Amino acid sequence: MTADAQESVIGRRVVRNDAYKKVTGAMTYADDLYLPNLLHAKLLLSPHAHARIVALDTSRAEALEGVRAVLTGPDIPPRPEPTAIHGHLLATGKVRFYGDPVAIVAADDEVTAAQATRLIDVRYEPLPHVTDQVRAMEPDAPKVHDDGNVVSAGRLRKGDLDAAFARCDVVHENTYRMASVHQAYMEPRSASAAFDPSGHLTVWTSTQTVHSIKSQLSRWMAMPENKITVINIGCGGGFGGKLQAIPETYVALLARKTNRPVRLTLTRREDLLTGNPRKGLYAEVKIGATRDGALKALQARLVWDQGAYDTYAMTHGQGPVTMGGLYRFDAVDIESINVYTNTLNRGSFRAPAAPKVIFALESAIDELAGKLDMDPLELRLKNCLTQGEKSATGQQFDSIALKECIQRAAEAVGWGKKGPNQGQGMASVFWFTLQMPSSVFLRIGDDGKVYVTTGGSETGTGSIDPSIAMIVAETLGVPVKDIHVDADSSDGPWDPGASGSKTISSTGYAAWNAAREARQRLLELAAARFKVGVDEVSIREGGLFVTDNPEQAATIAQIALAVKFQEGPLSFVGRFAPRPPAFDPKTIDNLSNGAFNNPSWGTHACTVEVDPETGTVRILKYVAAHDVGKVINPLGCAGQIQGGAFQSIGQALTEGYSWDEEGRPLTTSLGEYLVPTTADIPPIEAIMIESAPGTGTFGAKGIGEPPVAPAPAAIANAIEDAIGVRVTETPITPERVRRALREKHG
Amino acid sequence: MEKHIIELTVNGRLREIEVEPYLSLLDLVRYRLLLPGSKAGCLTGDCGACTMLVNGRAVTSCLMLAVQADGKSIVTIEGLEQDGKLHPLQEAFVSFGAAQCGFCIPGTVLAAKYLLDQNPNPTLDEIREGMAGNLCRCTGYTKIYEAIEAASAAMRGEKV
Numbered sequence: 001m002t003a004d005a006q007e008s009v010i011g012r013r014v015v016r017n018d019a020y021k022k023v024t025g026a027m028t029y030a031d032d033l034y035l036p037n038l039l040h041a042k043l044l045l046s047p048h049a050h051a052r053i054v055a056l057d058t059s060r061a062e063a064l065e066g067v068r069a070v071l072t073g074p075d076i077p078p079r080p081e082p083t084a085i086h087g088h089l090l091a092t093g094k095v096r097f098y099g100d101p102v103a104i105v106a107a108d109d110e111v112t113a114a115q116a117t118r119l120i121d122v123r124y125e126p127l128p129h130v131t132d133q134v135r136a137m138e139p140d141a142p143k144v145h146d147d148g149n150v151v152s153a154g155r156l157r158k159g160d161l162d163a164a165f166a167r168c169d170v171v172h173e174n175t176y177r178m179a180s181v182h183q184a185y186m187e188p189r190s191a192s193a194a195f196d197p198s199g200h201l202t203v204w205t206s207t208q209t210v211h212s213i214k215s216q217l218s219r220w221m222a223m224p225e226n227k228i229t230v231i232n233i234g235c236g237g238g239f240g241g242k243l244q245a246i247p248e249t250y251v252a253l254l255a256r257k258t259n260r261p262v263r264l265t266l267t268r269r270e271d272l273l274t275g276n277p278r279k280g281l282y283a284e285v286k287i288g289a290t291r292d293g294a295l296k297a298l299q300a301r302l303v304w305d306q307g308a309y310d311t312y313a314m315t316h317g318q319g320p321v322t323m324g325g326l327y328r329f330d331a332v333d334i335e336s337i338n339v340y341t342n343t344l345n346r347g348s349f350r351a352p353a354a355p356k357v358i359f360a361l362e363s364a365i366d367e368l369a370g371k372l373d374m375d376p377l378e379l380r381l382k383n384c385l386t387q388g389e390k391s392a393t394g395q396q397f398d399s400i401a402l403k404e405c406i407q408r409a410a411e412a413v414g415w416g417k418k419g420p421n422q423g424q425g426m427a428s429v430f431w432f433t434l435q436m437p438s439s440v441f442l443r444i445g446d447d448g449k450v451y452v453t454t455g456g457s458e459t460g461t462g463s464i465d466p467s468i469a470m471i472v473a474e475t476l477g478v479p480v481k482d483i484h485v486d487a488d489s490s491d492g493p494w495d496p497g498a499s500g501s502k503t504i505s506s507t508g509y510a511a512w513n514a515a516r517e518a519r520q521r522l523l524e525l526a527a528a529r530f531k532v533g534v535d536e537v538s539i540r541e542g543g544l545f546v547t548d549n550p551e552q553a554a555t556i557a558q559i560a561l562a563v564k565f566q567e568g569p570l571s572f573v574g575r576f577a578p579r580p581p582a583f584d585p586k587t588i589d590n591l592s593n594g595a596f597n598n599p600s601w602g603t604h605a606c607t608v609e610v611d612p613e614t615g616t617v618r619i620l621k622y623v624a625a626h627d628v629g630k631v632i633n634p635l636g637c638a639g640q641i642q643g644g645a646f647q648s649i650g651q652a653l654t655e656g657y658s659w660d661e662e663g664r665p666l667t668t669s670l671g672e673y674l675v676p677t678t679a680d681i682p683p684i685e686a687i688m689i690e691s692a693p694g695t696g697t698f699g700a701k702g703i704g705e706p707p708v709a710p711a712p713a714a715i716a717n718a719i720e721d722a723i724g725v726r727v728t729e730t731p732i733t734p735e736r737v738r739r740a741l742r743e744k745h746g
Numbered sequence: 747m748e749k750h751i752i753e754l755t756v757n758g759r760l761r762e763i764e765v766e767p768y769l770s771l772l773d774l775v776r777y778r779l780l781l782p783g784s785k786a787g788c789l790t791g792d793c794g795a796c797t798m799l800v801n802g803r804a805v806t807s808c809l810m811l812a813v814q815a816d817g818k819s820i821v822t823i824e825g826l827e828q829d830g831k832l833h834p835l836q837e838a839f840v841s842f843g844a845a846q847c848g849f850c851i852p853g854t855v856l857a858a859k860y861l862l863d864q865n866p867n868p869t870l871d872e873i874r875e876g877m878a879g880n881l882c883r884c885t886g887y888t889k890i891y892e893a894i895e896a897a898s899a900a901m902r903g904e905k906v
Contacts, residue, residue, distance in 0.1 A: 015840055022848030023836040023855060025783020025823035032782035186787045186795055186849040186883050236785075236849030237883050268788040460847025460884050635843030639885060643846065646886030670792035670881065679878040683870070683888045 009474045010698055011631050016465045018458075029234045030190035030206040031265040038192070039068055041254055041264035042113035044103040044120050045273060046095035049663025050129035050142060050342040053093060053102070053122060060119040061105060066112040068258045070120070072103045076253070080219035085212075087244035087276070088309040088345055095124070096144055096308035097344050098664045099273030106254040106262050129342035131659040133305035134282050136341050144308055144340035151306050151313050151338040154591035156320035158392045158584075159331030164297035167330070168288030172368040175284050176360040177729040178712065179656025180305060182277040182667075183349050184675050187236020188268055189275070193251035194261035201255070202229045203248050208238035208459050209497020214490040216245035221252055232488040235459040239647070240348035241275055242459075243499060244311060269668050276347025277657065279316060279338070280305035281356035285364045293374050295383045298329050298392075302336040302357065307346040313338055317592030318432075319353035322709075323361050324392025325430030325596065326402065327383040332392040336591065342663055348499065350644065351705035354431055355651055355712060359730065362427035362713030367726060376717065377410050377426065384428070391430075394584030395595040401627035401692035402428060402601040408687050412623040413605035418722075421612065422620065425717025426605040429709035432596035433694065433702030434500025435578035438507045439493040442472070442514035444522070444570035448542055448557030450478055452485045452514070455492035456507040461704060462636030463503035464488075468511050470633055471504075471697060475515035476522075477539030478556065493573070501702025504632055505598060506576060508697040514574025521570060525559050579695075598694045600701035602626035604645060604710035608718040612741060615734030617653060617719060619680070624710075625687035629694035629701035637703055641686035644707025650676045652712035656731040752816035756781070757825025765812045771805075772796045774812040775822055783823040783852045787881070794880035797853035798822050804860035806879070823852035826859065835859055838897035839890075846884035854880045858894050866902060870895070 021027040058070040073092030080086045091100045103120050107113035128142040135141055136149045143149060165171060191205035201223065207213050210230040218225045235242065247264045254262040266274070286299040300323060304316045320334035369376040384402045391397065409426055418424055441453040452472055458464035469483035476483075486492060495507055519539065526544035527534045530552050538547045545553035560570050583595035607621040624645045631637045654674035658666050667673035693699030712730050720726045725740040749764045756779060765774060775781050775798065784807060787795030791806040798807045799821040826833045835855050838844070845851045854877070861868060861876035868876065873894050874887075882890065 013843075015843070016845075018848070019840040019843075019845050020832075022845040022851050023823075023832070023839045024827055025781070025852050027848050028782070029785070029849060031786065032776075034780070184883055186793060186847070186881060187785070188787070235847060237847045239883070265786075268790065268793075462843075462846065635889075639843055639846055639889065642886035642888040643884045644886070647883070669790050670788045671790055675793075675881050675883060677878040677881060678874040678887050678890070681874075681887050683891055684886050686888075 009470050009480055011634060013635055014466045014470055014480055014633060016462055018465055027234050029187055029236050030192065030204060033192055033204055033233060035192060035194060035261040037260050039106040039108065039258060039260050039262045040110045040113045041104055041106045041251060041262055042117050043101050043270060044117040046091065046098060046100040046102050048095055048124050048126050049098045049131065050127040051095050051124040052127060053091065053095065054125050055123040057121040058103065060121065061116040064112065064116050064119055066108040067105060067116045068260065069106045069254050070103060071253060077220055084310055084313050086216055086219065087246040087311050089246065089249060097342050099344060101274060104250050104254065106258055129663040131341055131343050131663050133280065133303050133339040133341055136339050137303065144342055149340045151310055151340055152590065153337040154317055155589045156324060156332060156334045156392060156587055156591060158587050161297055161299060161331040161333045164331035165288050167290065168296050169291040170368065170371045171286065171288040172364060172371055173286040174364060174367060174728060176363060178281045178356045178359050179658065179730055180277045180280040180346065181349065181651045181655045182272060182275055182673060183239035183241035184673065185237030185239060185241060188266045188271040189242060189247045190265035191247035191251050192261060192263040193248065193255040195255055195259065200227050200229065201252060202231065203252060204231050204233045205248050206235045207232050207242045208235065208457050208499055209243055210457050210488060210490040211455050211494055212243065212497050213245045213248050217248060217252055220245065220249045230490040232457045235457065238459045238498065239350045240499060243348055244276065268670060272668050272673055273665065274344065276311055276345050278349035278352060279346040283360035285360050287364045287368050289368060289372060293372050293379050293382050295327050296330045298323065298332045300334045300360065302334065304338045305341050305343065305346065306338045307341060307343050309345045311345045312348045314592035315348060315352035319357040320591060321393060321593045321596060322354050322430050323357050325599065326385065326428050328385055328389060329392060343659060350647065350708045351431055354429055354709035355648060358427055358429055358709045359712040363716050363728065366425065366717040366720065377415055380406050393587045393594050395581055399692040399694060400601060401689045404689055404691060405601055405603040405625040405627055408689065409603040409605040409623050409625040412625065412685055412687060413607055413621055415605065418607055421722055422607060422609045423718045423720065423722025424605065424607050425714045425721055426603055427710035427713035427717065428601060428603040429706045430596065430599060430601055431706040433505050433598035433600065433696055434502045435506050435597055435696065436496035436502055437577040438495045438510040440507065440510040440514050440574040441493055442518055442572045442574060444518060444556060444560045446557055446561035446564050448482065448555055448560065450476060450483045452483060452511060453492045454485065454487045454507050454511065455490060455495035456487045456503060457498045458487055459498045461498065461640060462633055463498065464507065467504055467633045467636060468508060471508050471512050472515045475512060476519050478542045482542060501704040504700050505696030505702060509576040510574040512697050513576055514572045517572045517574065518570065522556065522559060525563060526554060529554060529559065598696050598701055600627045600629065600694065600706055602706045602710065604714045606714050606718050608715060608722055610719055610722045610737065612723055615737030617715065617732065617737065619649065619682055622682055623685040623687060624707055625689060626703060626706060627692055627701065628688045628690060628703050629692065629696060630690055630699035631688050632698060632700055637688055638686040640703045641707045642684040645684050645711060646676060646681055648708045648711030649681060652715040652730055653732050750813050752813055754815045754817065755819040757821060767813060769812045771807040771810040771812050771815050775807065781822050781824050785849055785852060794857060795850055795853045797856045797880065799856055799860060802863065804857045823856060826855065833859065834900045835897040838893040842889050842893040842896060844885060844889040844893040850880060850882040854882065854890060862898050862901060866898060868898060
């Protein structure tokens with residue numbers, strides 16, 4: 001539904017409202033907040049990967065002048081259900097990873113707080129530890145938890161695997177490993193909490209989801225939700241790492257104990273040690289095809305590293321579904337096992353399982369193409385799923401542009417054009433739009449402005465600012481500048497938060513619904529005023545008029561004022577609830593996902609140059625084609641593709657956790673955990689394909705997550721094309737490239 | 747602990763202030779001078795979010811002591827706007843959508859200013875090399891390149 005005769009807002013470049021604040025230093029983030037009487041919190045972290053806490057004495061810390069409170073494990077309430085959502089706060093009885101928080105101090109200033117942590121006396125009895133998930137599955141491995149190291153195991157099965165492999169002329173098997181990666185948002189986690197005299201708790205934080213944080217706090221603090229307000233002050237990046245109420249709960253508990261405002265801002269080191277990065281993956285893949293290149297069978301065993309606690313454990317279930325949504329197979333059998341280790345908790349990170357399983361699958365596809373003596377592009381075009389076909393779980397795809405993504409990516413990268421030591425590779429992704437119920441308040445003021453209140457959170461993607469205003473402007477026929485959107489407070493209506501690529505098609509969908517209802521009401525009121533039928537009225541640029549007699553006109557302000565004291569103010573509640581997609585439940589056993597809601601596809605292609613002497617990989621060209629359904633906000637959409645592809649490249653070449661023999665992580669600063677710089681990343685071409693509308697707002701499909709998946713496989717494929725060696729472990733460091741060359745050539 | 751009195755110009759204004767010897771320039775600016783635009787992204791000089799101009803040079807202020815700034819002229823992101831008019835870099839970052847979460851932007855804009863002050867007509871490769879000290883986790887850098895190219899053209903008086 002578009003505004004009559006008004007130039008469309010959707011799809012136009014609209015600048016975000018907070019951009020001016022961001023370029024002038026006026027944007028406030030969580031650590032910028034000045035609160036009077038503020039106490040500063042500091043964590044004490046475990047120096048052991050696995051140990052019993054034999055004795056813990058905080059008396060010397062509590063005696064230090066300026067220290068106001070010290071909390072340890074026994075002071076923390078029991079972890080609320082479901083434990084997967086409620087994070088691990090402080091260790092009790094045992095520490096299970098190097099960096100496991102043992103205590104937290106609140107003091108008058110940061111220096112005193114740090115000194116106090118050094119006065120907490122802890123005696124540990126070190127225990128054997130395990131940092132590798134494959135080792136952790138062995139019966140004699142150290143036990144992270146008493147009931148064993150397997151968190152959960154599930155399976156996706158379709159068809160007769162043995163019969164399908166029997167039909168294959170060519171079979172390829174390999175193992176792949178991907179290191180855990182951290183969201184590495186530029187703003188370390190930070191939160192402040194304060195109780196007002198009435199006992200109302202306010203928490204100012206950097207988060208992706210004010211309502212979920214509020215709900216989690218309500219359970220941790222045993223307080224009713226209406227006594228808590230959570231404000232997303234200004235999120236300096238989330239990417240899945242700011243969904244759990246961890247800093248928020250620490251400061252809320254300390255604020256309650258001390259009756260003063262308390263702030264905790266993690267150092268980068270603390271954030272890398274205690275954060276919740278992506279699960280690591282060890283994957284065994286076996287894939288087969290007939291001589292003509294028709295894929296027949298896919299078998300995989302996925303072993304995930306969950307870390308020491310079960311936060312967001314269920315996301316491994318997305319992996320098998322992703323693997324089953326790109327190509328046509330007669331039979332698929334994928335086992336997915338999630339395993340505890342004595343390493344930091346894993347959590348949610350932008351398309352949690354996707355980059356990992358895509359690295360395994362799309363590397364294997366290229367290796368199979370090699371055995372078939374077939375161009376990897378041709379193998380993909382021959383087997384990619386198309387309109388009306390079904391995934392491995394029986395989900396039917398009625399609007400899919402995967403083939404076009406592959407073709408456009410190949411064309412844009414100049415497939416086939418390369419020089420010496422240069423190679424090309426591609427990889428695709430299948431992912432979801434995690435649409436969830438949302439509600440939005442919309443009021444038309446008698447000043448003619450439109451006031452929209454959401455409980456959504458803007459984390460920098462642009463999905464709230466300015467996309468919500470654009471959606472409402474398009475629907476209502478009001479200029480974007482006259483739409484005022486409030487977000488980022490849990491005092492707004494309930495919203496599922498910014499994660500899972502959902503905001504435009506959840507919060508945005510509710511806003512769309514509210515605007516459609518408001519538009520209808522305005523047309524009815526104008527029709528009554530002009531004494532014509534509703535279908536004879538038009539709206540344009542904030543004014544209503546009789547379509548065939550434009551002199552009969554009124555502004556929205558005039559109409560709103562006229563009815564203000566009669567039919568009441570023009571207020572609307574927009575609601576949205578998604579419809580889960582159909583699939584065959586017999587294909588999955590104990591997995592969190594069976595189908596992907598409002599799915600989308602994407603293909604990345606790159607040209608790389610490899611220096612065989614140093615193993616250095618340089619990206620010469622990188623293109624990313626995505627099946628986005630409908631572009632609402634082109635600056636935001638391209639930004640998500642380019643930013644996601646960059647994070648994907650980081651996960652391919654430079655980022656990853658590893659641990660020493662003591663179980664200590666080797667990447668505890670940004671000098672060791674290497675986020676790519678401008679020197680590493682060429683301009684990324686974002687190709688937005690709108691030929692296959694989705695079920696989201698104006699036909700949109702979620703775009704936040706899919707671009708994070710393809711680069712590791714695309715780059716590994718390009719490296720093999722360049723110098724004839726296959727690296728099956730990420731990050732693909734120069735050392736690994738050199739080692740692969742040495743193994744091949746001696 | 748003995749404190750030191752230092753004198754420095756911050757965004758054109760002379761300041762005299764007493765500081766502990768261990769106080770970083772970043773902490774001085776953020777917590778004592780109440781100019782929170784400069785950010786603490788890593789505190790180890792790896793991310794560039796704390797970038798300020800010290801006597802015209804881009805510096806990672808988390809690694810500089812406040813006492814080292816005695817007698818120097820500092821420009822923070824708050825000081826880039828002149829008489830209510832944005833610097834062409836600020837305008838370009840806004841119009842090209844180069845700011846997403848915005849946390850890296852103060853440091854990135856100042857580093858870009860330093861780059862263009864040294865090299866008013868940089869190639870894309872020179873931009874990429876000059877900006878390698880500023881990490882961004884959101885944009886993938888593409889729109890940052892576009893904004894810097896557009897700003898440098900505008901500053902040279904060329905049509906974008």
